[in-house]
Structures are given as structure tokens and as C-alpha cells.
Amino acid sequence: MRDAFAREITRLADEDPRVVLLSGDIGNRMFNTFKDRHPDRFYNCGVAEANMMGMAAGLAMCGLRPVLYTIVPFLTTRCLEQIRVDACYHHQPLTIVGVGGGLSYASLGATHHSCEDIAFLRMLPGMSVVCPGDAMEVTGAIRAAVAHDGPVYVRLGKKGEPVVHPAVPAFTIGKSIRLREGSDVALLSTGNLLPLSIEVADKLTATGVSVGLESFHTVKPLDEECLNDLFTRCRVVATIEEHSRLGGLGGAVAEWLSEQPAARARLLRFGTADRFLHEAGSQEHARKQYGLTTETLVDSIRTALR
Amino acid sequence: MPMRIEELEAMARKIRAQAVRMSHRGDSPHLGSQLSCIDILVAAYFLALRIDPKNASAPDRDRFILSKGHAAPALYAVLAERGFFSKDLIESYNTDGSPLPEQPSPNCVPGLEAATGSLGHGLPIGVGMALAARIHKLNYRVFVTLSDGECNEGSVWEAAMFAPAQKLDNLFVIVDFNKWQATGRSEEVMSIQPFADKWRAFGWSTYEIDGNDMKQVVDVMSKVPDGSGKPIAVIANTVKGKGVPFMEDDNNWHYRIPTADEVQQVWTLMGQGNVTL
Numbered sequence: 001m002r003d004a005f006a007r008e009i010t011r012l013a014d015e016d017p018r019v020v021l022l023s024g025d026i027g028n029r030m031f032n033t034f035k036d037r038h039p040d041r042f043y044n045c046g047v048a049e050a051n052m053m054g055m056a057a058g059l060a061m062c063g064l065r066p067v068l069y070t071i072v073p074f075l076t077t078r079c080l081e082q083i084r085v086d087a088c089y090h091h092q093p094l095t096i097v098g099v100g101g102g103l104s105y106a107s108l109g110a111t112h113h114s115c116e117d118i119a120f121l122r123m124l125p126g127m128s129v130v131c132p133g134d135a136m137e138v139t140g141a142i143r144a145a146v147a148h149d150g151p152v153y154v155r156l157g158k159k160g161e162p163v164v165h166p167a168v169p170a171f172t173i174g175k176s177i178r179l180r181e182g183s184d185v186a187l188l189s190t191g192n193l194l195p196l197s198i199e200v201a202d203k204l205t206a207t208g209v210s211v212g213l214e215s216f217h218t219v220k221p222l223d224e225e226c227l228n229d230l231f232t233r234c235r236v237v238a239t240i241e242e243h244s245r246l247g248g249l250g251g252a253v254a255e256w257l258s259e260q261p262a263a264r265a266r267l268l269r270f271g272t273a274d275r276f277l278h279e280a281g282s283q284e285h286a287r288k289q290y291g292l293t294t295e296t297l298v299d300s301i302r303t304a305l306r
Numbered sequence: 307m308p309m310r311i312e313e314l315e316a317m318a319r320k321i322r323a324q325a326v327r328m329s330h331r332g333d334s335p336h337l338g339s340q341l342s343c344i345d346i347l348v349a350a351y352f353l354a355l356r357i358d359p360k361n362a363s364a365p366d367r368d369r370f371i372l373s374k375g376h377a378a379p380a381l382y383a384v385l386a387e388r389g390f391f392s393k394d395l396i397e398s399y400n401t402d403g404s405p406l407p408e409q410p411s412p413n414c415v416p417g418l419e420a421a422t423g424s425l426g427h428g429l430p431i432g433v434g435m436a437l438a439a440r441i442h443k444l445n446y447r448v449f450v451t452l453s454d455g456e457c458n459e460g461s462v463w464e465a466a467m468f469a470p471a472q473k474l475d476n477l478f479v480i481v482d483f484n485k486w487q488a489t490g491r492s493e494e495v496m497s498i499q500p501f502a503d504k505w506r507a508f509g510w511s512t513y514e515i516d517g518n519d520m521k522q523v524v525d526v527m528s529k530v531p532d533g534s535g536k537p538i539a540v541i542a543n544t545v546k547g548k549g550v551p552f553m554e555d556d557n558n559w560h561y562r563i564p565t566a567d568e569v570q571q572v573w574t575l576m577g578q579g580n581v582t583l
Contacts, residue, residue, distance in 0.1 A: 020441065040441055043472070051430045051464035058434020061420070063365070064441065066434075082461070085424050086431060090412045 001156040002099050004135035006030040008142045009067055013038050019146060020059055022052050024070025049079040056094050057086035065093055065146055072098035072114035072155065080120055087151040088124045095145040101131065101155040101191055102242025106286035115272040119247025121153045122220040128173050131155040133194030133215040134164040140171025141217065148173060157192035164194055176223040182212030185301055186230040189240045190216050190249045197240050199294045204301060219249045222256055231263040236304050238268040242292065245271040268304055270297055308353045314520050317387065318348045322549045323576040324383040330569045331583060332400030334408045338559035340380035342484035342544040343451060345518050347384045350449055354527035359389040362416035366444045369419050369435050373428020374453035374482065375409040382406055390417035426459025428452065429479065433465050436477040447476045447530045455487030458496050470509030475531035479539045482517060484546035486557045505539035517542025550575065
């Protein structure tokens with residue numbers, strides 16, 4: 001995902017002189033082409049995220065389109081108040097691009113995990129929250145975010161994730177991408193669990209269940225039209241995210257659902273538990289600790305269908 | 307415009323009287339913090355800044371950010387006097403539905419560059435604006451006023467380290483060093499001294515002045531850029547509550563609201579005649 005981001009942001013900077021890239025002292029070689037072509041529009045802001053965020057707002061107030069890039073917890077939680085006041089209260093067009101969403105950097109320890117960022121940022125008035133499901137969606141998401149007249153948070157995984165889409169899909173913030181049609185179960189996947197969600201869909205389909213699959217990349221604003229359709233037609237709707245079950249996509253859908261008198265489907269929320277991980281391990285291992293495996297999801301959904 | 311020193315001093319007296327009146331009418335605190343920085347505000351808006359109230363969003367205008375947002379009523383009074391909006395609007399200050407809250411909201415009135423109130427935000431925003439001038443190849447300057455208490459915030463020092471690295475010599479910081487923060491002597495709460503040396507060590511072209519001496523304020527504001535290739539930091543030694551003997555250096559006036567009698571005393575002191583409340 002991050003290489004797709006580097007490529008697309010370079011293209012956008014070629015096209016649009018307003019694009020300015022701010023890095024929090026990461027991704028150095030990734031941006032070599034950008035720096036060669038636009039040396040006056042790349043700034044390594046150091047390990048100083050509060051300043052980077054405020055500075056980005058200042059750039060935006062002068063008509064530029066700043067794009068900020070560093071590791072999720074430091075770009076979101078660390079400078080949350082700067083995002084709230086400088087970006088959101090002033091409603092400035094900042095594209096806040098976090099790398100290492102969820103458990104992508106599992107082995108670096110829980111300081112580098114980010115299972116609360118979606119919840120924090122979607123509370124902020126005027127903020128859009130976008131979690132692309134693969135590198136192709138990243139390309140579409142970055143383009144849409146830079147064009148958007150308000151703050152957008154784009155949550156990336158890391159690099160080398162499986163690519164799901166054959167090409168860059170039509171991408172609109174707030175409009176889910178339908179990958180499969182189904183009438184029993186609808187899987188709403190946000191972010192880097194899209195490949196796992198496809199495995200879950202395959203396994204369930206093999207048992208004779210009719211499974212729909214959405215890359216529900218935008219957590220805010222919610223695609224209510226899509227939710228209405230799925231909750232009316234299906235028996236089970238499952239949200240799937242590498243994020244806490246509190247406050248993320250599952251939380252957002254649950255809030256929405258609580259006010260829908262005609263909903264038919266039951267909601268299942270898959271995400272991380274309300275606890276930190278303390279032991280070492282890979283992303284795969286970390287997912288297992290939180291029950292985010294194909295087998296667990298398939299079993300839970302089949303149980304709910306009975 | 308631009309004004310002579312005596313005219314600026316007269317304007318500062320007028321603004322001081324108005325700020326005290328607004329505090330009473332709006333039942334709003336932070337009067338001491340306003341009175342300490344009024345000479346800075348007046349010197350900026352009536353002399354130093356290249357601005358046109360009739361074209362308040364001109365891309366090449368100088369920017370001024372009052373990062374210590376709790377002094378906003380004084381800024382409102384200055385903007386109104388400078389012609390950015392009708393003085394009638396001042397009468398609505400801090401009433402239900404007014405565009406003028408105790409601390410400014412974004413674009414609440416023409417001429418107001420950034421919403422402040424939460425401390426430590428103005429300098430990073432100013433750094434971004436100063437950098438935008440370079441990217442856009444414009445010659446405007448960015449002036450940021452901080453409070454000494456505000457310099458407790460880490461984000462101030464993040465910005466203080468970044469601006470010299472980018473040689474932002476169109477950036478001017480003036481710290482209203484009135485020696486008090488909300489509940490204590492600023493030098494006792496945090497180890498801020500040697501204050502000017504800190505900024506110098508971070509790579510700023512540094513000056514120390516009497517921030518309540520109009521001539522010194524005007525002189526230092528005429529230095530941007532000063533040829534050093536560095537951003538400028540000014541430690542402006544001021545007195546909290548400046549100009550009103552019964553408020554000077556008395557931190558009760560961080561929160562106290564003046565009575566009607568006290569407002570009249572100040573109006574008399576400032577040569578403004580009888581006040582209408």
C-alpha cells in the first residue's frame with residue numbers, strides 16, 4: 001500500500017502545484033522521485049508531529065494541499081488535539097496518511113499498533129475516515145482525498161499486501177465498493193483485512209451460503225444507502241476490521257443500526273479486543289491473539305446463521 | 307496609517323479602555339493578559355503589518371496570529387479600530403449568537419487569521435504560513451504573538467526547532483513575557499529562563515525589549531527580515547495588567563472582572579471620558 005501511495009502522491013504533485021508532502025522522518029527513499037521533481041514541496045518535519053500537523057494547517061490556510069505521512073499512532077493519537085483544532089475546527093483540506101494501520105507493525109510492539117485511531121478520528125466534526133483495502137484502492141483514495149475540501153484521514157497498511165482489484169476502481173469517499181453479491185451474509189471489510197475477508201467469503205460460499213462482500217473503505221461518512229440495502233436483504237452483516245471492536249467500523253454501524261426500525265439482519269462485529277498485546281510476534285500471530293483468522297470468522301458467522 | 311509613536315500610544319490607551327469595558331460587559335476574564343500585549347497589537351496593526359482591511363484576504367498580506375487566544379477581546383478591539391469590521395459588532399462581544407466569542411473561532415471576523423485559545427497552536431500554524439510564502443514565491447511576513455505560559459507547551463519548541471532549519475526569515479515571534487501564567491509566576495512553574503538564550507540556542511535571531519515601550523516595539527517589528535537569514539524571536543518584557551495601576555503585576559486580574567466603577571476609573575485614566583456600559 002505504501003508504495004502505491006508514494007507513486008500516486010508523486011503523480012498528484014506533478015499535476016497539482018498545491019500538493020505539498022510532509023513526512024514525519026520516515027519513508028525517505030520512498031519519496032526520492034517526489035523530492036527530485038518537487039524539492040520545494042517535500043519537507044521532512046522530523047519527529048515532531050504536533051508541529052507538522054499545525055504547520056500543515058497553516059499551509060492549507062494559504063491555499064496549499066498538504067499531505068502528511070508517518071506511522072499511524074504518531075500521526076493520529078499523538079497530535080489528536082492539533083487534528084481537532086488546526087485541521088477540523090478550521091476545516092482545512094489536509095490529507096492525513098497513516099502507515100501501519102491496525103497490526104501492520106505488530107512486531108514493533110503495542111506502541112506501534114493502532115487499533116483506536118478510527119474511533120478517535122471519526123469523532124471529529126468534518127473529518128472523513130478512509131481505510132483502503134488494497135494498493136489499487138490506495139491510489140483511488142489518495143486522489144479523492146487530495147481533491148476533497150476538508151480533512152481526510154487515509155489509513156494504510158504496510159507494503160506487500162495482496163492486491164485485490166485488477167485495476168484502480170472508481171473511488172468515491174463514502175461509497176462502498178461491492179465485490180460480491182449475496183443474500184444470506186454480507187461482509188463489510190474496511191482496510192487491510194480485505195484479503196482475509198475474501199478468504200472468509202470463499203469458505204462460506206463453499207458451504208452453500210450466499211455471501212456478499214463489500215470493501216467498505218469509508219468509515220465516515222457511512223454509506224447508509226449500502227447499509228440499508230444489506231440490512232434489509234441479508235440475515236447476517238459482519239463488519240471486519242483490524243481495529244478495536246469499540247468505535248471503529250463495527251461501532252459506527254452499530255450506532256447507525258440502533259436507529260433503523262426495519263433492519264432485518266443481525267450485526268456481527270469482528271475486530272481487536274479491548275486489551276493491549278504484550279508478547280512478541282508477527283502480524284499473523286497478533287491477529288490470532290485477537291481471533292482475527294479466517295477460521296474464527298467462518299465459524300462465528302455459521303453459528304449466527306443457524 | 308502608518309502612525310507616529312504618540313498616535314500609537316494614544317491608540318493603545320483607547321484599546322486598553324475598550325478591553326476593560328469589554329471584560330465588564332462580556333463578563334469575561336484574562337484582562338491582565340490583554341493589557342500586557344496591547345502595545346504589541348497596536349504596533350503590529352497600525353504600523354508594522356502590510357495589510358489592507360478592504361482586502362483582508364489578499365494572498366500577499368502579512369499574517370498576524372495571536373496565539374495567546376485568551377487576549378482576543380483586545381485583538382477584536384484593534385481589528386475594529388483598524389477598519390476590518392464595524393465597531394458596532396464589538397458591542398455584541400460574548401453575547402449569545404455573537405460572532406465574537408471569548409476566544410476567536412475560525413474566520414469569525416475579517417482579519418482574524420486563525421482560531422486560537424488552546425495554547426501552543428499558533429506558532430506551528432505560523433510556520434506553515436511562512437513556508438507557504440516561500441512555496442508561492444510571495445514576500446509576506448508572518449507575526450506570531452505567544453505568551454510566556456504558552457511556552458510550557460512542547461509544540462512551541464517543536465516549531466522553534468523546525469523554523470530555523472528551514473531558514474524562515476519571514477517569521478517573527480514576539481513573546482509577551484508578562485511573568486505570570488494562570489496560577490503562578492511563570493519562572494517558578496517552569497524553568498523558562500534564560501528565555502532569550504533558549505530561542506537563540508534553537509537558531510533564532512533574538513532580541514529583548516521592553517514590550518510596553520511603543521518605540522521599542524515598533525523598532526523591533528521593523529526588522530523582519532533582519533538579514534540574518536533566521537527567524538526572529540523577541541522576548542518582550544511586559545507587565546501583566548499594564549497601564550492600570552491597580553491591576554499591574556497582580557495575577558488576580560487573570561480571572562477577575564472589573565466592576566462598573568473600576569471601568570470608569572480606567573476610562574478616566576486613559577483619557578477616554580465617561581464610559582457607556
